[in-house]
Amino acid sequence: MSLPAYTTPLERTWHYTYLVICGLIFFFLIAPIVIIIPLSFNAVPFFTFTEKMLTFDPSGYSLKWYEDFFTNLNWQGAVENSFIIAIFSTLISTTLGTVAALGLSREDMPYKSVVMGILISPMIVPLIISAAGMYFFYTKIGLSSTHIGVILAHAALGTPFVVITVTATLVGFDHSLIRAAATLGSSPTNTFFKIIVPLILPGVISGALFAFITSFDEVVVVLFVGSYEQRTIPWQMFSGIREQISPTILAVATLLVIMSIMLLSSIELLRRRGERLRGITPH
Amino acid sequence: MATTAQSPLVTADGIPLKVSLARAQRRGKLKAIGLVVPLFLFILVAFFVPILDMLFRSVENQLVGQVMHRTAPMLHQWDDQSGELPDEAVFAALAEDFREAKEAKSSGKVGRRLNYEKPGFSGLFRKTARKINTVEPPYQQAFIDMDKKWGDIENWRVFKRESSAFTVSYYLAAMDMGYGETGDIVRNDDKRRIYLKLFWRTIWMSLLITAICLVLAYPISYLLSVLPVRKSNLLIILVLLPFWTSLLVRTTAWIALLQQEGVINDFLVWLGFVATDDRLAMIHNRTGTIVAMVHILLPFMVLPLFSVMKTIPPSYMRAAKSLGATPFTAFVRVYMPNTVSGIGAGAILVFILAIGYYITPALVGGQSGTLISNFIAFHMSSSLNWGLAAALGSILLVIVLVLYFLYDKLVGINNMKLG
Numbered sequence: 001m002s003l004p005a006y007t008t009p010l011e012r013t014w015h016y017t018y019l020v021i022c023g024l025i026f027f028f029l030i031a032p033i034v035i036i037i038p039l040s041f042n043a044v045p046f047f048t049f050t051e052k053m054l055t056f057d058p059s060g061y062s063l064k065w066y067e068d069f070f071t072n073l074n075w076q077g078a079v080e081n082s083f084i085i086a087i088f089s090t091l092i093s094t095t096l097g098t099v100a101a102l103g104l105s106r107e108d109m110p111y112k113s114v115v116m117g118i119l120i121s122p123m124i125v126p127l128i129i130s131a132a133g134m135y136f137f138y139t140k141i142g143l144s145s146t147h148i149g150v151i152l153a154h155a156a157l158g159t160p161f162v163v164i165t166v167t168a169t170l171v172g173f174d175h176s177l178i179r180a181a182a183t184l185g186s187s188p189t190n191t192f193f194k195i196i197v198p199l200i201l202p203g204v205i206s207g208a209l210f211a212f213i214t215s216f217d218e219v220v221v222v223l224f225v226g227s228y229e230q231r232t233i234p235w236q237m238f239s240g241i242r243e244q245i246s247p248t249i250l251a252v253a254t255l256l257v258i259m260s261i262m263l264l265s266s267i268e269l270l271r272r273r274g275e276r277l278r279g280i281t282p283h
Numbered sequence: 284m285a286t287t288a289q290s291p292l293v294t295a296d297g298i299p300l301k302v303s304l305a306r307a308q309r310r311g312k313l314k315a316i317g318l319v320v321p322l323f324l325f326i327l328v329a330f331f332v333p334i335l336d337m338l339f340r341s342v343e344n345q346l347v348g349q350v351m352h353r354t355a356p357m358l359h360q361w362d363d364q365s366g367e368l369p370d371e372a373v374f375a376a377l378a379e380d381f382r383e384a385k386e387a388k389s390s391g392k393v394g395r396r397l398n399y400e401k402p403g404f405s406g407l408f409r410k411t412a413r414k415i416n417t418v419e420p421p422y423q424q425a426f427i428d429m430d431k432k433w434g435d436i437e438n439w440r441v442f443k444r445e446s447s448a449f450t451v452s453y454y455l456a457a458m459d460m461g462y463g464e465t466g467d468i469v470r471n472d473d474k475r476r477i478y479l480k481l482f483w484r485t486i487w488m489s490l491l492i493t494a495i496c497l498v499l500a501y502p503i504s505y506l507l508s509v510l511p512v513r514k515s516n517l518l519i520i521l522v523l524l525p526f527w528t529s530l531l532v533r534t535t536a537w538i539a540l541l542q543q544e545g546v547i548n549d550f551l552v553w554l555g556f557v558a559t560d561d562r563l564a565m566i567h568n569r570t571g572t573i574v575a576m577v578h579i580l581l582p583f584m585v586l587p588l589f590s591v592m593k594t595i596p597p598s599y600m601r602a603a604k605s606l607g608a609t610p611f612t613a614f615v616r617v618y619m620p621n622t623v624s625g626i627g628a629g630a631i632l633v634f635i636l637a638i639g640y641y642i643t644p645a646l647v648g649g650q651s652g653t654l655i656s657n658f659i660a661f662h663m664s665s666s667l668n669w670g671l672a673a674a675l676g677s678i679l680l681v682i683v684l685v686l687y688f689l690y691d692k693l694v695g696i697n698n699m700k701l702g
Contacts, residue, residue, distance in 0.1 A: 135334065238642065
């Protein structure tokens with residue numbers, strides 16, 4: 001965004017003011033996330049920088065909150081539950097969501113927009129309402145305070161993301177490839193695994209990552225449908241913030257930020273790969 | 284020649300082409316439906332039925348009629364405007380029901396249910412259940428002797444009203460209304476009006492958050508859309524990283540920043556702007572909720588705006604300027620109208636998300652920053668008034684569905700983009 005030579009001083013001033021404003025907004029977006037990283041190495045149980053930290057005195061820093069996280073049974077149970085629940089709910093929502101997306105993107109699917117609207121409604125309905133409904137209903141059928149209940153609830157919340165990403169991938173999908181495979185003698189199953197799956201895989205994986213992070217981050221439904229036995233990392237953070245606020249939460253937050261950086265990079269790589277692949281199809 | 288033109292076209296196995304095509308199309312349709320059915324059923328059972336259950340619960344009212352199953356049908360015969368108490372037969376049925384309810388330990392539940400409608404019932408039912416074995420006919424006199432509340436026609440009106448299987452009383456309560464002494468619907472007095480105020484607060488805070496998000500998102504989306512791809516790809520990471528970071532991490536970060544002994548207050552004290560004993564209260568109030576929610580929802584505004592702005596050719600602005608428009612006029616008259624669809628999409632999305640937010644207001648909202656969803660949660664887990672929680676939730680659901688419908692008309696759900 002370089003300025004042409006004929007700009008007036010006023011335009012020049014405005015241009016730089018504008019850049020400063022943008023810089024401040026980006027700072028607002030990123031600073032809160034960055035600031036918790038140094039705070040998590042605090043030697044004392046405060047949520048702020050101590051004088052020793054500001055003068056870079058090594059005794060002002062410590063790893064004890066990380067140690068607490070890795071040894072405390074509350075947190076270790078939460079980590080275990082988070083992964084169990086997220087992995088199983090991702091498996092369910094990715095399988096069901098991919099298959100449904102294949103049906104939804106067929107030309108001959110009747111009532112497409114109505115069905116689509118129903119399938120992605122878990123994403124639209126506010127979480128507190130989903131949580132309330134699931135709490136009442138799952139209590140009635142004996143699924144509340146069970147891992148299965150939380151997994152099913154999270155799978156329902158995650159499927160819209162899979163449906164959306166996979167149907168988006170299928171928009172660029174050339175259906176004559178399937179017919180071509182059939183004329184060459186390939187069975188439908190063989191065509192599915194050899195032709196369709198490799199082409200839609202980026203969409204499926206990014207949908208699965210969305211579903212995974214939805215479950216991994218979700219706290220409202222776990223709070224109501226689950227109990228201490230089903231505590232996940234966000235559950236533990238939520239009750240931690242409400243009860244005794246300890247910098248262990250900041251250590252956990254730092255680890256989660258690192259995890260989201262990794263997730264973000266994999267999604268970006270997949271998206272670029274998908275764009276590259278779609279670039280060569282005749283659309 | 285004429286005969287071949289009239290005889291229908293057939294496929295290799297002799298079936299008319301029309302039939303064969305229809306069959307193939309039907310098969311294709313069934314295949315498509317078959318692929319969608321598993322997920323459809325799953326969403327139906329795991330998500331839709333629970334939501335319907337909640338809607339049903341907001342009007343359902345079977346408890347009183349079930350436990351007091353002898354009294355309830357007799358009360359339906361009683362004319363509550365006659366000014367007379369129900370007759371001896373009703374009191375006899377009541378005694379019978381109480382003996383049974385005491386065995387089943389269910390009289391307390393009925394008392395609690397009626398207590399939502401009129402305070403005092405909970406105590407009355409406990410007391411009656413305790414003393415029911417000493418009650419002898421004539422029952423009417425015995426009940427009134429035990430507690431004179433049984434001689435109050437108003438109490439009997441409430442009892443009669445709430446012994447029917449469905450009720451609108453939860454919705455009335457959710458809209459700060461109730462039944463008056465004679466059974467007509469009246470607004471609650473000022474001190475007891477909370478929910479309408481709360482709905483308005485939720486709506487205007489969501490509007491404010493949406494407006495702030497728009498003001499902050501517009502400049503950076505524009506910058507991202509005019510920068511060369513290499514640079515904008517780098518900068519958009521600054522938007523996507525918060526988007527992908529756990530909600531609780533971001534809320535925790537704002538607690539660390541905003542609290543009285545937090546980073547911002549420390550910094551202001553160090554600069555000398557604020558005295559140590561006069562630190563700013565930026566958290567556990569409305570400010571805390573708004574700041575944290577703007578930060579959390581900002582990416583949802585940037586992403587749709589950015590995707591719309593990317594498609595606007597820069598030549599539009601140059602054309603406007605070459606025709607004599609000042610940069611400001613060109614921007615307002617040419618550029619902004621082109622971004623309206625992005626503004627609409629982002630604004631509705633942020634508003635829908637904001638209006639149902641629970642976690643952030645619960646952690647940083649304090650008293651003045653709580654939203655309607657916090658009250659739904661309160662009635663679900665603390666006061667255990669599930670009917671009221673369901674009614675509040677249903678009203679919120681209707682608001683969101685209307686907005687969702689608008690969003691669909693404006694952008695189309697199929698065009699929803701992620702990441």
